[in-house]
Amino acid sequence: MGTQLVDRKGEKIARRGVSFGWHSLWPRFYNEKAVEWLAQDFHCNVVRAAMGIEVGEQCYKKDPAFSKAKVKAVVDGAIKAGIYVIIDWHSHNINLAEAKQFFGEVSKPYAKTPNVIYELFNEPDQESWPEVKAYAEEIIKVIRANDPDNVILVGCPHWDQDINLPAADPIRGPKNLMYTMHFYAATHGKELRDRTDAALASGLPVFISESAGMEASGDGPLNPAAWQAYIDWMEAKCLSWITWSVSDKDETCSMLQKSASSTGPWKDADLKESGRQTRALLRKYNTEK
Numbered sequence: 001m002g003t004q005l006v007d008r009k010g011e012k013i014a015r016r017g018v019s020f021g022w023h024s025l026w027p028r029f030y031n032e033k034a035v036e037w038l039a040q041d042f043h044c045n046v047v048r049a050a051m052g053i054e055v056g057e058q059c060y061k062k063d064p065a066f067s068k069a070k071v072k073a074v075v076d077g078a079i080k081a082g083i084y085v086i087i088d089w090h091s092h093n094i095n096l097a098e099a100k101q102f103f104g105e106v107s108k109p110y111a112k113t114p115n116v117i118y119e120l121f122n123e124p125d126q127e128s129w130p131e132v133k134a135y136a137e138e139i140i141k142v143i144r145a146n147d148p149d150n151v152i153l154v155g156c157p158h159w160d161q162d163i164n165l166p167a168a169d170p171i172r173g174p175k176n177l178m179y180t181m182h183f184y185a186a187t188h189g190k191e192l193r194d195r196t197d198a199a200l201a202s203g204l205p206v207f208i209s210e211s212a213g214m215e216a217s218g219d220g221p222l223n224p225a226a227w228q229a230y231i232d233w234m235e236a237k238c239l240s241w242i243t244w245s246v247s248d249k250d251e252t253c254s255m256l257q258k259s260a261s262s263t264g265p266w267k268d269a270d271l272k273e274s275g276r277q278t279r280a281l282l283r284k285y286n287t288e289k
Contacts, residue, residue, distance in 0.1 A: 003205045005151070005178070005240055008114075015084050015240040016286050017044035018278060019210055021247030021254065022090055023070040024056030028262040029246050030070040035077030035085075037264025038246070042279045043286040046084035048209065048242050049074040050122070053091035053098070061098065068106070079115050086153065086209060086242070088119040094127060094135050104142045111147035118143055119209055121155040123182060129157055129165035140174050151176050153207055159216070161192055163206065167199035178205040184253075185230050186223035187216040193233050200237065208234060208241040212274065218244070218253035222273060231281060243278045 004012045018038060023030050030049070038044045049071045052059045060067040071087060078085035087106060089099055103118060110116040120139045124132045136154045143152060152174070156166050160182035171177055181196050200206055213227030214220050234241050247254040255275030260266050268276060 003200050003203060004238060005205070005207070012238050013240075014234070014238045015046035016282055017046035017048070017083070017242055018042065018246055018255070018282075019048035019050055019086075019088070019242050019244045020074060021245040021249070022050055022052035022055055022059075023067060024052035024059040025249075026247040027058065027066075027070050029256075031073050031263055032077030032080060033263035034246070035074055035083075036081050037266065039078075039081040039083050041265065043283045044083060045286055045288075046086065046117075046240070046242065047074060047078055048086040048088050048119070050088045050090040050245070053089060053095055054093070060102070061095075064102075068102075071106075075110065075116060079113060082115075084115050084117060086117045086119050088122055088209070090122040092123050092125045092159075094121070094124075094131065096135055096138060099135075099139050100142050103139050104146070107143045107146040107150075110150070114150065116147075117151045117153060118147075119153040119155075119180065122210070123159045124155050124157050125159055127157060129162070129169065132157060133166070133169065133171060137171060140171070140177070144174060149176060151178060151207075153178050153180050153209055155180050160210070161188070161195075163199045163204070164195050167202045167204040170204060178207040180209040181206055182210040183208070183230055184211070184216040184218070185213045185226040186220060189226070190229075193230070197237075206239060208239055210244050211241055212244045212253050213277065214252040214274065219251045222252060222277065224277070227277075231285075235285065243274075243281075 058066045163181045166179045213222045248256040260270035
């Protein structure tokens with residue numbers, strides 16, 4: 001694969017799409033119809049199911065059966081729609097035992113389904129790279145026992161910004177690994193792109209599994225110019241990118257108004273500015289049919 005996501009013919013590809021918000025906070029959007037609408041109307045060729053591990057009353061630690069059912073609905077919807085889907089272990093902490101059990105279970109039914117991508121650790125915050133690396137190596141073993149080929153995404157410290165650390169000390173051995181970088185364009189500037197460029201130049205495969213045009217808090221005004229600078233850079237590098245998030249919280253990064261139905265279709269009035277801009281970007285850049 002080198003540093004680049006490729007299709008079955010070995011051609012370079014970029015996947016572009018959206019992330020659902022935490023399943024434990026916005027479960028109403030976790031259904032096949034919402035995925036179908038995102039594929040048809042937003043032109044997503046990938047969606048991300050963000051399974052909340054500790055946050056909310058129906059998080060994975062408190063209600064694993066509910067959590068797995070919600071993720072399954074999105075994954076099965078993506079397979080039906082013919083698009084990729086990321087199963088995202090959405091946590092800022094290491095939960096090794098729980099993650100091993102979950103990924104061991106989920107990698108069995110989808111092992112022969114190339115649509116599925118596994119994201120092992122959404123955003124390590126204070127954990128060191130040796131800690132994240134050791135955790136990832138354990139989970140990769142569990143997944144690879146069932147699924148030898150599907151892409152696995154590995155996080156890095158400091159909310160997926162210290163991509164230089166895995167670049168200097170990558171995981172050796174397993175194939176089809178990529179490393180995640182996250183940006184929020186009104187907070188993170190050119191220095192993060194430069195750091196990622198250096199990681200790519202060193203041979204590290206990178207996938208932008210969460211990003212958006214506002215501040216890192218998820219709130220504050222959109223900065224369209226800064227966001228477009230990131231889009232131009234990702235397109236020039238043929239990097240895959242995911243925008244956050246399909247949710248209806250009263251904040252800038254939540255793409256939907258409370259009026260939005262759980263299943264689509266959504267009119268312009270159901271979308272906030274971030275939702276309208278995300279839709280326009282996806283329809284512009286996802287042109288292949």
